[in-house]
Amino acid sequence: MLRSVRAERRTTPARSAAPLGRRLPLVAAAVVAAGLTAACGPASAPAGAQQSSEALPTATAPASASPEASPTASASPSATPTPAGSSPSPFRTAAGSGSGGAAGTAAKPARTSAAPAPASIPGPGYDSSADAQKLIDAALRAAKSDGRMVLLDFGANWCGNCKAADKVFAQPPTSTLLGSSYHLVKVDIGGNSSANSALLRKYSPSGGTYTMPVLVVVSPSGTLRTDTHVTGNPSLTSEGIGSFLRKWAS
Numbered sequence: 543m544l545r546s547v548r549a550e551r552r553t554t555p556a557r558s559a560a561p562l563g564r565r566l567p568l569v570a571a572a573v574v575a576a577g578l579t580a581a582c583g584p585a586s587a588p589a590g591a592q593q594s595s596e597a598l599p600t601a602t603a604p605a606s607a608s609p610e611a612s613p614t615a616s617a618s619p620s621a622t623p624t625p626a627g628s629s630p631s632p633f634r635t636a637a638g639s640g641s642g643g644a645a646g647t648a649a650k651p652a653r654t655s656a657a658p659a660p661a662s663i664p665g666p667g668y669d670s671s672a673d674a675q676k677l678i679d680a681a682l683r684a685a686k687s688d689g690r691m692v693l694l695d696f697g698a699n700w701c702g703n704c705k706a707a708d709k710v711f712a713q714p715p716t717s718t719l720l721g722s723s724y725h726l727v728k729v730d731i732g733g734n735s736s737a738n739s740a741l742l743r744k745y746s747p748s749g750g751t752y753t754m755p756v757l758v759v760v761s762p763s764g765t766l767r768t769d770t771h772v773t774g775n776p777s778l779t780s781e782g783i784g785s786f787l788r789k790w791a792s
Contacts, residue, residue, distance in 0.1 A: 658688050660721030666708035667699050668730035674738050681725035685762035691791060692762070693724040696742050697755035698732020704755045706778040713780050716787070723791035724759075731756075746771045759790040 661684070681692045697704030710716050711726075720726055731738050731754070743749070745758045746769045753775065759767040768790055776782040 660718070661688075661690060661725050663711065663717055663720050663726055664728050666705070666712065668697055668704075668728050668732065670699075670730040670733045670735065672730075674727070674729040674735075674741055677727045677729075678741070681727050682760070682762065682764060684725050685760075689762060690722075691724050691767070692760040693720070693726045693787075694745055694758040694760060695726060695728045695755050696731045696738075696746070696752070696758070697728070698730060700732055701754045703753075703775075703778060707755050707783065710778060710780055710783045716780055716784055719784060719787050719791070723787065745769070748772050757786070 678692070678694065684690070685692050695704075695707070697707070711720060729738050729741060731742050731752075742752065742756065745760065745766060746752070746756055748769070748771060750771075752771055755770075755775070757768075757770040757775070761767055770776070776786040
């Protein structure tokens with residue numbers, strides 16, 4: 543009887559070992575499944591996590607600004623960057639700039655050294671029918687344009703000294719000097735022209751007895767420079783008149 547009880551006790555663990563062996567694989571499988579679930583995360587996120595995920599794009603939206611909201615945010619595709627430490631060249635933006643070193647510089651007109659044409663010289667004698675005031679006005683306008691002086695010659699056709707002066711004026715050295723430096727106007731005071739007599743008193747206001755020819759030099763601005771009625775006439779020769787003309791030419 544004791545042998546049978548001992549035999550039963552010895553064999554009881556053997557009988558229960560089989561069910562335990564079957565349970566161990568199930569427990570191991572459950573542990574493995576739990577580890578996979580923890581590593582991959584739940585199939586569906588909780589409600590709070592889903593709301594946070596949906597709010598993320600709104601929170602990061604200012605990172606990319608709209609091109610319409612900031613027109614100056616993007617640089618022009620045709621702009622060329624300027625190297626650091628250097629200033630942009632003014633010739634690249636100057637209107638009408640060329641390709642050489644003188645780009646953006648306006649071309650200057652070529653200078654000419656040609657002397658102005660000589661002024662016309664009236665012939666001998668005095669025209670009593672001429673409008674002396676208009677002739678003087680025209681000579682002053684021409685003098686303002688070219689810088690020459692105006693020479694007024696008051697005389698008469700019957701005056702011997704006036705005829706002698708006309709011969710000197712016709713000589714080449716004197717005529718060249720006259721044409722290059724003066725606008726000559728001859729005014730007849732030998733007749734009865736009150737207008738011409740008034741012009742004589744205007745440009746030679748000292749009065750008294752006049753010795754013809756009366757030579758008066760007037761600047762382009764109309765200022766009286768010399769009056770031979772006051773200073774006396776030069777000698778009526780090429781040297782005398784030439785010296786007088788050169789003295790008052792400038």
